[in-house]
Amino acid sequence: MAMRISTMDQHDQPRARFPAPGALAIEAKWQQIWAQDPTPPRSSTDNDDFVMVFPPPNVTGRLHCGHALTTAIQDAIARYHHMHGKSVRWIPGTDHAGIATQTVVEKQLAKTEGKTRHELGRDAFLSRVWSWKDAHGDHIHHQLRALGASFSWSDAYFTLDTPRSRIVTDAFLELSRRGLIYRATRLVHWCPALETAISDMEVEYLTIDGPTAVPTPSGHSAQVGEMHYFRYPVADGANGGEFVTVATTRVETMLGDAAVAVHPTDARYAHLVGRDLVHPLSGRRIPVVADDHVDPEFGTGAVKITPAHDANDYEIAKRHAIAETTWIDLFDGKGRLTPACGVPDLVGIDRFAARSRVVELLTTAGVYDRVEPHAMRLAVCSRKCWLSSMRAN
Numbered sequence: 001m002a003m004r005i006s007t008m009d010q011h012d013q014p015r016a017r018f019p020a021p022g023a024l025a026i027e028a029k030w031q032q033i034w035a036q037d038p039t040p041p042r043s044s045t046d047n048d049d050f051v052m053v054f055p056p057p058n059v060t061g062r063l064h065c066g067h068a069l070t071t072a073i074q075d076a077i078a079r080y081h082h083m084h085g086k087s088v089r090w091i092p093g094t095d096h097a098g099i100a101t102q103t104v105v106e107k108q109l110a111k112t113e114g115k116t117r118h119e120l121g122r123d124a125f126l127s128r129v130w131s132w133k134d135a136h137g138d139h140i141h142h143q144l145r146a147l148g149a150s151f152s153w154s155d156a157y158f159t160l161d162t163p164r165s166r167i168v169t170d171a172f173l174e175l176s177r178r179g180l181i182y183r184a185t186r187l188v189h190w191c192p193a194l195e196t197a198i199s200d201m202e203v204e205y206l207t208i209d210g211p212t213a214v215p216t217p218s219g220h221s222a223q224v225g226e227m228h229y230f231r232y233p234v235a236d237g238a239n240g241g242e243f244v245t246v247a248t249t250r251v252e253t254m255l256g257d258a259a260v261a262v263h264p265t266d267a268r269y270a271h272l273v274g275r276d277l278v279h280p281l282s283g284r285r286i287p288v289v290a291d292d293h294v295d296p297e298f299g300t301g302a303v304k305i306t307p308a309h310d311a312n313d314y315e316i317a318k319r320h321a322i323a324e325t326t327w328i329d330l331f332d333g334k335g336r337l338t339p340a341c342g343v344p345d346l347v348g349i350d351r352f353a354a355r356s357r358v359v360e361l362l363t364t365a366g367v368y369d370r371v372e373p374h375a376m377r378l379a380v381c382s383r384k385c386w387l388s389s390m391r392a393n
Contacts, residue, residue: 031145050081051089054151056159058097059136060104063143075149082150090150093157094137099194099202103383105132133158185324187314191381192335204380210373222352224249227374228359229300231367232260232277235285244269244277244288245369247299249376250309251362252354254279255341256328257286259305261316264290266301280367281358282342289320 054074057067078090102117105128109115117125137158144151157164175181188197213221228251231243244260260277262269269288276285286305293316294303307317307327317327330341330351337346337354343361346354362368 050086054092056093056095089152091155092151096160195333205377229369235276246304256330258326261291263294263296266296
């Protein structure tokens, strides 16, 4: 006999209710009991202690299901050790999140009041950030308590509170005392929108297949995905007119070039290694160096070296002991050209606006060759979704 599964109209289906009737009242009752922190006194021997730090969530919003999952797993571990007679301290906390929190508060300020942090003022903006932290940090604690997690709430911390800040300061002072840290100029990723250095983890990359107009915060657009070719005249050439052609996707950075590198086995340039080229816009002399990093098959086989704005160029400059006085940091914190660029008419211009201006100047000087489509990866600040740049800092 065949079996038949009967079906009901969806309107006849019993409806599940969430939360179940009375659940919230029951949870509230037990939360009050758990809030008394019934953790037994700590054992007198370290072998009987179990201490675990809860990875602090950022105070940039609210917890989601992923936090609930990992909290449940850690709670099971804490309860396991408690059941085995150990004194358990599971320490909860929240993280200031630095730039991420600043960005969230800035967006809220722009949306609700139409102001920037600069218009609000430093002290008032910091006050807003702390208010955000208090509101969202408290809500995160409320969510964790609602999960019934067996935290040691009396040990709760914030990564920017006084004890933690003092520990960080003491650690740096001790490292300095031991000679394990030092201050030096290094290349960093810089976000002109935030006007601060950002970590490698805060840089994302967009794939650009060819010429593309990318919008900028100023409302204009920047042309990317292009390879520009221009020529460096050879200084004191026996036959006038000898030059080296280089290619770059960021032609405006040629204002900070400190050398041109070629591969040691590239016969095309062997006679030029050790000689100088003349910068076509500033008149400075820059050397030709031979370095294994150069790919002779890419572009023209000659690479412009801008130590203050490219990580590979930075390393090449160090290897060849190119004087740091020639490492020109072209841009200010907002990404505008400074007097160090050597061209007065370009001072104060945004780096992308300067791109077309530099092409015009090179064309006028008779050394601009051509532009070609070029696939590339474009660095983007993950916090502001804007282009980051390398700069010495």
